[in-house]
Amino acid sequence: MKIAVVVQRYGQAVNGGAELHARYVAEHLARHSQIEVLTTCATDYVTWRNEREAGVEPVNGVPVRRFRVKHERDPRVFAKRSERVFEQRHSIGDELDWLDAEGPTSPALIDYIAKHAADFDYCLFFSYRYYHAYYGARAASGRAILVPTAERDATIGLSIFQPLFRSVRGVMYNSPEERAMINAVSGNDAVPGVVVGVGSNVPNNTQPARFRQKHNIRGPFAIYVGRVDRNKGCNELFDYFQEYLKDPAGRLSLVLIGHSLLEIPRHPRIRHLGFLDDADKFDAIAGAELLIMPSYYESLSMVALEAWALGRPVLANGKCDVLKGQCIRSNAGLYYDDGGEFIGTLEALEQNRWLAGSLGRNGRQFFREQYDWPVIERKYLEMFDRLKKEPPRLAADPLPGWFDRRRQDLRPAEEVLAALPTGPAGRQQPAAPKPAPADAAGRRRA
């Protein structure tokens, strides 16, 4: 079986969630199939600048074929078009312009897929929101399997993606919440789909003491791993944690791992260690009392899964349906909706060691049952077998004509998003008037 993995960026140094997801999946499926990765020469998700040479190179034993990006992203144009499609009535043409502005625009990649799709049994497209997934899935519609990595943001409300969700052969979802959201927005219930997610290469022998010694960290601490960014809810995390620090009974420190785009509050109990390698990261998580995930938007938090794999409880932002749903399903994490709940749950996890231990054990079990690599690989292979038995679906609808593209009859994407059901899967409320976070409007996912 020959599989193409199509993703916007690829490489060992590329650490974006979907990109890492794609690399892990490619490397693990390479044990069962012949894998070729099709990607761009870009490594920076903001500019999409061509930084790698076009051509084929192996990465961890997997051949990677790179294609040049036609133009870099212009942030001003992208912001202007984002405002247009997210907040105003617009046309399909506006949405296609937005997709072109978002990038990475690589017609060479799409041409290659169109010409060589027949050489592959299936093409796995990662991240529905990018140029390569939209046009690539159309070019290989009979073989396209989508891994949407969709988050609950306004992009899901764009109308150009609804036919995409309906026209692919299969969809590999990250979580039941993601599946429910995509089903609701596109009505693709008939498309074969399975909730898979992604595993993680968690080491068996972590050394928390080594991490503490190396970074001079003493006492119990909570950890955040990821980009320290407003979009990840870090400013809210800082506010809440500083409130927690006012309580003299609390003894936890906060350790932040990852590149920072925010100013870190100056406090002896808030430590920012910057970007760390995987060994340090896992040692840090293993040494932490808990992992905090303040993000509003996640399709699947790999860091949370890694914390669970290491037997650590997770404290998640309850406004993120996926994280909340994962906590409830796994019984391995608590969640908060406001500052009071943040402090209450943090104190509960800090003071009730039995609770923290039980949640951690549940998390470890949840990871083993749902997200261990043998489980993930099996789900992918079962999906391939299933699709092999089913007749191929019809090709995607052609793009609308000149007049249809310019008809200004599409609702703002944020309106569409607001109408979608909210809450964890199985407990969803129809279009709850949930107040968007303060930065939601300004959030433009790169």
Added chain:
Amino acid sequence: MAEFNVRSDSVNVEQIMEQLRARIREKRGVDYTEQQIRELAAVKLEKFLDPRGIRSDLLEQFRKAQPVYEPPELPNFAFEDATLFESHRAPIRWIRKLLLPILKLLFNPNPLIQALHIQARLNTMNAEREARREATRRQLDQLYYELIHNLVIETTRLGIEVKNLNMRLESVSSRLEFNERRARALESVVVYKPSGAEVERPSRQQPHHQQQAPPPRAQTPPQQTSYAAVTSATPPSEGGTAMTTPLGQASAGGRQQPQQGAEGPGQRSRRRRRRRGRRGGGSAAGIMGAPGAPSAADAAATTAGDAVSVSEAEAIDDFEGGDEDQPAPPAPAADAADARSESADTEQRPSTSSDRGGEPDGQ
């Protein structure tokens, strides 16, 4: 407050979250959203807390901020029969008048004139009516403002009152808890047997107490602790009232007390009784008529030479939450038992406190 408690091995996150939220609600009083809390925090309550009365100068300021309403000069016109043909030039007026019959041959201007005349009148009436409405609305606005202002004041007062009541409730709860503890202590009755010296002293100084006191209980069980022996073994100081300080420290008056032997099991309770006697007009034993109980005067006399002991007893009381307002125990025997249980309390509580604060690091 309901304690967060998980007892089962099977963890249910939703259940835990419900418990936590209930606890937070209880702690916070009202389940405000973050937005509501921010709005409340933004309001300066002091502005509304005018103790001089409901009417504050805010209303005056509101009136000053709003200028007196004057109806605007709306554009209008007057329309009469000859308006269409008027001109300030006499020849033109004459020509128009001359040609009027010809004009009337072409069309009839009368309905037009009539309609415009009516319209002018309607405009005037509407303007007057709007002016009246606007004036009324402004008056009502002021009334509404005053009403809302009063409501805010009353709501704020009610909020403060609720807070005060909550505090009082907490105070009463703590007292109730103290009394329950005391009641439990009273369950095991220990008879207090006074020494001979203590029997004589109150009889000399306060004879009326002795008259009211019942006869000493002769049937005291021998196996029960008799604190009289300890008391009689204490040598009198200069004033005949000195008690031993636990660590042999100097008294408050600067006089060195002779260091005595180790503190007996009943000394602490006796100091306690004396202090109660000073505050409450007599010791419980005296009030209840125990023959050996020290009187209030006796207790007052001991104070001068026993400052360290009293301060220690107060410290014990402070640690226990204070019982100055509590009535004296009803019987000396009960008091002795109470003292024993309380001394046990003082020994146990610090360990409880250290347990709470000394959780293992886990690292």
